[in-house]
Amino acid sequence: MKVARIMVESHSPKVAVIGAGISGLTCARFLVEHGMQVSVFEKSRGVGGRMSTRRSPQGYHFDHGTQYFTVREERFSRYVDAWVSAGLVDRWAGRICVLQRGEVAEKGENPARFVGVPGMSSVCKHLAADLQMKFRCEVGSVCNEGTSWRLADVESTPLGAFDTLLVSAPAPQAAALMEAVPGLANRVGQVEISPCWAVMTVFRCTLPLGFEGAFVHESALSWISRNSSKPKRPDAPESWVLHASSVWSHEHLEDSREEVAGALLDEFWGATGHPRLESEHVAAHRWRYAQPREPLPESYLFDQESRIGACGDWCGGPRVEGAFLSGLALASAVVDTLGTN
Ligand SMILES: Cc1cc2nc3c(=O)[nH]c(=O)nc-3n(C[C@H](O)[C@H](O)[C@H](O)COP(=O)(O)OP(=O)(O)OC[C@H]3O[C@@H](n4cnc5c(N)ncnc54)[C@H](O)[C@@H]3O)c2cc1C
Structure with a gap:
């Protein structure tokens, strides 16, 4: 049984998701449910992004974003x-x-x-349960090596190589991470x-x-x-x-x-x-x-050839609903392209 599981894992695509807001987590969860090996990298110390809950040192809680x-x-x-x-x-x-x-x-x-x-962060915490997450990890560079994407944090510490890279950061931050595909980066940079x-x-x-x-x-x-x-x-x-x-x-x-x-x-x-x-x-x-x-009209961006994509509330529709549906749409496109169980 264990051997069979290891074999499935070794053949399933390795996907990196940058950002643990609702769009990135929705996308990551859907991909895991479709048999992919997903790693989520988040620069802050918890999930939620703009849906996070802020705790003061005195113990007060605030929904300070959404x-x-x-x-x-x-x-x-x-x-x-x-x-x-x-x-x-x-x-x-x-x-x-x-x-x-x-x-x-x-x-x-x-x-x-x-x-x-x-x-407010309860939904994101739920989506993140059991996902492979790395917090306090700001992805600083992404490098396309033909068939894989190699990531490193802002201190140049290697984060691994992945078949597919999905970026769910706000558009200006996403554009900087997608420079290897100028057509996509320019589109993202317009937002x-x-x-x-x-x-x-x-x-x-x-x-x-x-x-x-x-x-x-x-x-x-x-x-x-x-x-x-x-x-x-x-x-x-x-x-x-x-x-x-x-x-x-x-x-x-x-x-x-x-x-x-x-x-x-x-x-x-x-x-x-x-x-x-x-x-x-x-x-x-x-x-x-x-x-x-002004969000882009597309609900997600994905370049099939280089297997890099993006999602977030700046794709398709603003607000929480738009971000959620964008993450879902990107994940469906990845599953259709890479086709797993
Ligand atoms: C003040 C405020 C009020 C709002 N009010 C509402 C509201 O009432 N109703 C509503 O529907 N929506 C509201 N929104 C919008 C809503 O919060 C967003 O639409 C939604 O949460 C966006 O989710 P996301 O996943 O696209 O992005 P985010 O939540 O921004 O997630 C992106 C994540 O990527 C991480 N990240 C960025 N760069 C890197 C990097 N290099 N490496 C690693 N991680 C990185 C960020 O830390 C972040 O956690 C509000 C937003 C704000 C800020």
């Missing part, structure tokens, strides 16, 4: 239903409105909004991704604002949410996440975290009209690559 996700396509809906049944995801029924100069207005459309429980400064803060008492999330207009902020109002966050203190607009984030990209936290808290009190309170905790995080301005 706030919730919606479902438009039937193909995605089936997976989300399964995640809900498995207790990985729940609906966030909080009141979401529009905030403009202290005035609260209802949001026109009100789709079902889903969040990971007990934190611009807007930045976003996020501020995470905790208060001692509940703010009587009458909503759980708001799209903010005419402000440096674009979005604020009561992080602690999301389902299955037991005993969470009153915590808020503030997102700056892409214009403000771009203009203040190189500001210090302290400057950004101070400026965005000022905006928060100005936008809500609530008297200023002292924060129990405050931290800022810069997402240099937050949201694609």
Whole structure:
């Protein structure tokens, strides 16, 4: 039995996936289910990418990137239903409105909004279970050696040779890793991704604002949410996440975290009209690559000849749903090309 397994493994394609966000993990899981040997390389210390959950040294948890996700396509809906049944995801029924100069207005459309429980990263953790992962590993160079791709990290430590290379990093980072195939790299390099400064803060008492999330207009902020109002966050203190607009984030990209936290808290009190309170905790995080301005129309890119491909929310459609479907589409294309069990 063991011999048979070793033989299957030795003949199955070796695939490297760069990035452990939802697109890369979806792709990796699908390929493993189709008999391929997959290694995932991730530069941060955990899974999730822009869907990760941030833990402060004091033990506070924040969804500091993705706030919730919606479902438009039937193909995605089936997976989300399964995640809900498995207790990985729940609906966030909080009141979401529009905030403009202290005035609260209802949001026109009100789709079902889903969040990971007990934190946004739950889906990615689930997808990553049993995958062969290497964390704190930033891939710095990829070299095409004819029939294989040889990878090394940023300190030139070799990471191995692979039959197929799949990149799920945000487009500007992906383009740099795909330079060996200039046609693809140029296409990827066309996609611009807007930045976003996020501020995470905790208060001692509940703010009587009458909503759980708001799209903010005419402000440096674009979005604020009561992080602690999301389902299955037991005993969470009153915590808020503030997102700056892409214009403000771009203009203040190189500001210090302290400057950004101070400026965005000022905006928060100005936008809500609530008297200023002292924060129990405050931290800022810069997402240099937050949201694609204009995703490519293709849901994935794959060069059959050199066996290099890319996926992510900048392919096909933005947001979590687009990233998931992109990862799935790339994996299907790889299976069709390499054809395994
Ligand atoms: C502030 C913010 C708010 C958002 N709000 C929402 C929302 O409310 N709803 C919604 O649907 N979507 C939202 N999004 C978008 C959503 O988060 C993304 O569409 C989705 O998570 C993208 O997944 P991905 O796998 O394509 O990319 P990522 O999650 O970015 O994953 C790419 C991974 O690649 C890794 N990586 C990059 N370069 C390397 C390298 N050289 N070596 C190794 N690893 C590397 C990165 O560390 C990262 O983990 C938001 C995003 C941000 C930043």
